[in-house]
Amino acid sequence: xxxxxxxxxxxxxxxxxxxxxxxxxxxxxxxxxxxxxxxxxxxxxxxxxxxxxxxxxxxxxxxxxxxxxxxxxxxxxxxxxxxxxxxxxxxxxxxxxxxxxxxxxxxxxxxxxxxxxxxxxxxxxxxxxxxxxxxxxx
Amino acid sequence: xxxxxxxxxxxxxxxxxxxxxxxxxxxxxxxxxxxxxxxxxxxxxxxxxxxxxxxxxxxxxxxxxxxxxxxxxxxxxxxxx
Amino acid sequence: xxxxxxxxxxxxxxxxxxxxxxxxxxxxxxxxxxxxxxxxxxxxxxxxxxxxxxxxxxxxxxxxxxxxxxxxxxxxxxxxxxxxxxxxxxxxxxxxxxxxxxxxxxxxxxxxxxxxxxxxxxxxxxxxxxxxxxxxxxxxxxxxxxxxxxxxxxxxxxxxxxxxxxxxxxxxxxxxxxxxxxxxxxxxxxxxxxxxxxxxxxxxxxxxxxxxxxxxxxxxxxxxxxxxxxxxxxxxxxxxxxxxxxxxxxxx
Numbered sequence: 001x002x003x004x005x006x007x008x009x010x011x012x013x014x015x016x017x018x019x020x021x022x023x024x025x026x027x028x029x030x031x032x033x034x035x036x037x038x039x040x041x042x043x044x045x046x047x048x049x050x051x052x053x054x055x056x057x058x059x060x061x062x063x064x065x066x067x068x069x070x071x072x073x074x075x076x077x078x079x080x081x082x083x084x085x086x087x088x089x090x091x092x093x094x095x096x097x098x099x100x101x102x103x104x105x106x107x108x109x110x111x112x113x114x115x116x117x118x119x120x121x122x123x124x125x126x127x128x129x130x131x132x133x134x135x136x137x138x
Numbered sequence: 139x140x141x142x143x144x145x146x147x148x149x150x151x152x153x154x155x156x157x158x159x160x161x162x163x164x165x166x167x168x169x170x171x172x173x174x175x176x177x178x179x180x181x182x183x184x185x186x187x188x189x190x191x192x193x194x195x196x197x198x199x200x201x202x203x204x205x206x207x208x209x210x211x212x213x214x215x216x217x218x219x
Numbered sequence: 220x221x222x223x224x225x226x227x228x229x230x231x232x233x234x235x236x237x238x239x240x241x242x243x244x245x246x247x248x249x250x251x252x253x254x255x256x257x258x259x260x261x262x263x264x265x266x267x268x269x270x271x272x273x274x275x276x277x278x279x280x281x282x283x284x285x286x287x288x289x290x291x292x293x294x295x296x297x298x299x300x301x302x303x304x305x306x307x308x309x310x311x312x313x314x315x316x317x318x319x320x321x322x323x324x325x326x327x328x329x330x331x332x333x334x335x336x337x338x339x340x341x342x343x344x345x346x347x348x349x350x351x352x353x354x355x356x357x358x359x360x361x362x363x364x365x366x367x368x369x370x371x372x373x374x375x376x377x378x379x380x381x382x383x384x385x386x387x388x389x390x391x392x393x394x395x396x397x398x399x400x401x402x403x404x405x406x407x408x409x410x411x412x413x414x415x416x417x418x419x420x421x422x423x424x425x426x427x428x429x430x431x432x433x434x435x436x437x438x439x440x441x442x443x444x445x446x447x448x449x450x451x452x453x454x455x456x457x458x459x460x461x462x463x464x465x466x467x468x469x470x471x
Contacts (some may be wrong), residue, residue, distance in 0.1 A: 003139060004245050004443070010245050011239050011240070011242065011243045011244075011245070012145070012148070012245075013144070013148065013245055014239040014242055014245075015236060015239060016148040016151065016152065018232055018236050018239065019152060019232070020151065020152065021232075021235070022228050022229075022231065022232040022235075023152070023155050023159065023202070024155070025157065025228050025231065026224060026225065026228040027159045029224040029227065029228065030220070030221050030224040031159065031219060032217075032218055032219045033164070033219060035164050035167070035168075035206070035209065036159060036167065036217060036219070036432060038206075039158055039159060039168075039171050039215075040159060041205075042171065042202070043155050043158075043174070044156065046174075046178050047196075049190075050181070052361050053182060053185055053187050053190060054174075054185060054245070055188065055250070055252045055253075055395060056252060056253065056258075057139065057185050057245065057246045057350050058170075058188070058246055058247075058248055058253055059139070059246035059247070059248065060184060060188065060246075063186045063187075063188045063357075064186070064273070064274040064275055065188075065272055065273045065274065065275075065355075065356070065357070066265070066266055066272040066273075066274065068272065068307055068373070070266060070272075071266050071270060071272060072266055072267055072270070073148055073226070074334070081262060081263055083247050083258075083259050083262050084167075086274070087185075087187065088252060088258045089188040089189075089258065089261055089262065089274040089275045089278050090191055090252070090257060090258050090261065090278065091252070092187045092190050092277045092288045092440075093275055093279045093283060094186075095190055096189055096190050096193050096275070096279065097279070097286070097287060097290040097361070098191050098359060099190070099194055099197050099198065100193065100197055100263075100290070100294060100361045100365065100450060101294060101297075102197075102198045102292050103201055103454075103457075104163075104293065104294045104297035104298065104373075104396075104453060104457070105196070105293075105297055106206075107204070107205050107298075107457040107461060108295065108297050108300050108301050109303055109306045110205055110208075110209040110461055111300075111301045111304045111460065111461060111465075112208065112304055113209065113213065114209055114212055114349070114461065114464060115212060115304055115305065117212070117213040117214070117315060118315055118464070119315075120315070121215065121281065121315035122145070123187060123213055123214055123217070124217075124218050128143045128174040130179065139245075139246060173382060185358070188357040189273075189275040189276075189357045189358070189362075191357075192349075192357045192358060192362050193361055193362050193365070196362055196365040196366050196369065197365050200365070200369050201365060201368070201369060201454055201457075201458070203456055204372060204376075205457055205462075206427070207462050208458060208461045208462040209461055211317065211462070212317045212461070212462070212463075212464055213317055214317075
């Protein structure tokens with residue numbers, strides 16, 4: 001029981017992220033279908049993004065948006081800001097752009113798989129490889 | 139952070155990711171991947187990363203599912219594994 | 220091959236699981252990332268330096284503006300690359316037909332079309348609100364841009380890609396995407412011309428009728444607008460090209 005309390009419970013989220021990462025990595029290596037490989041890549045990517053965002057979590061903290069009575073100036077009030085009350089904004093910023101870039105690169109990968117389908121008539125990796133081997137090298 | 143909600147979401151994440159990779163119908167796989175993205179979005183909202191959750195709701199659960207369905211429509215629907 | 224893959228994955232996973240023991244506890248306040256000087260500075264000083272309540276927007280568009288600018292460029296380049304990959308420039312591909320194509324009804328469904336026509340104006344107004352209100356609530360250029368792009372995708376889903384292309388033709392898409400980056404880098408360049416560093420917005424108070432702090436706040440809106448232009452155009456362009464194999468005719 002002590003093992004659970006010390007090792008599993010505080011790190012439970014990290015363990016799940018590693019499991020998700022491994023599911024995605026195994027799909028990227030071992031799956032035969034190109035679209036399945038891309039789904040695996042997207043799962044791998046979200047696992048890494050989850051890991052980054054969870055670095056910025058603070059116990060009992062609020063979302064990183066200041067209340068208006070904390071803003072400076074006479075009409076607002078200028079209450080003091082306690083750093084421990086707000087989640088760390090830096091990982092959020094980095095990962096927000098990573099998600100949008102991720103969908104653009106996913107679109108590029110899907111475009112390439114469409115091009116491969118047009119050339120070989122299949123999305124299965126082994127079929128494509130056998131067709132490439134059958135062609136004469138020129 | 140709410141521990142019970144957190145654990146339920148994480149378990150569902152693993153389940154949906156395994157289903158998305160095991161199901162042989164690629165259209166179903168793309169839709170299950172959309173569910174996966176939406177669960178991720180809930181997890182981020184729960185981790186107080188609201189901006190990231192907003193982006194994921196628009197991008198992951200919306201646009202990336204749609205472009206994956208478009209690709210499945212333009213290629214083959216069945217997968218061998 | 221499959222056994223080897225399983226071994227490699229299990230080995231990497233075991234190493235990573237072993238490494239989780241060294242991580243700081245979940246949500247700890249004094250971990251290197253949370254207790255560090257940088258995030259503390261952002262949380263404490265953002266209200267005095269920029270007067271923007273949403274710290275994420277302030278860091279995204281101001282403190283780390285250079286990073287965001289090149290992320291936008293990556294999105295732009297990916298959009299161009301998708302057109303370059305998919306468009307048939309007449310160099311002879313064999314052209315296997317898709318398995319599912321040509322079994323959709325020709326006429327768009329009445330209920331779907333009417334519902335989308337009702338939803339789209341609301342969606343576009345909300346996207347503009349998200350873009351403009353990103354300083355005070357979750358949102359900003361990326362989110363607003365993606366939602367605006369999604370509204371055009373909805374037009375294409377309901378009425379066909381050709382109908383959507385009449386509203387936002389490919390020439391307009393490319394112009395919009397390039398204009399977004401031009402707005403972003405142009406804001407930085409104006410700062411440079413006024414004698415400060417690239418993307419150092421406070422010097423814009425010389426040409427805007429505001430003080431240096433509010434100039435930073437307003438310049439963030441400019442660059443977020445640029446981001447929204449590029450993201451809108453590229454998201455719609457990705458869908459339109461992927462759904463029609465790059466021909467922009469027929470399709471899903």
